[in-house]
Amino acid sequence: MAEKDLKCTSCNTSIKGIKGATTFKCPSCGKQEIIRCEHCRVIVARYKCPTCGFSGPN
Ligand SMILES: [Zn+2]
Ligand SMILES: [Zn+2]
Structure with a gap:
C-alpha cells in the first residue's frame, strides 16, 4: 500500500x-x-506553499 x-x-x-x-x-x-479540507475552504483559511513560500487563498 503506497x-x-x-x-x-x-x-x-x-x-x-x-x-x-x-x-x-x-x-x-x-x-x-x-x-484543503472543506472546513478551510468554507472559512477561506490561508495556506502556504512549503516549496516556494507562496501564500493565499488565491
Ligand atoms: Zn483544513
Ligand atoms: Zn509553490
Missing part, C-alpha cells in the same frame, strides 16, 4: 474520506500540491 497521507495544508487534518476537500497545484510554483 497510499499518500493527504493532509490539509492549512490545518493539517487528514482529508482521507472527507468529501468537499480539494487538491490543486500551487499557482505560483506549480510543483507543490496544495490540499
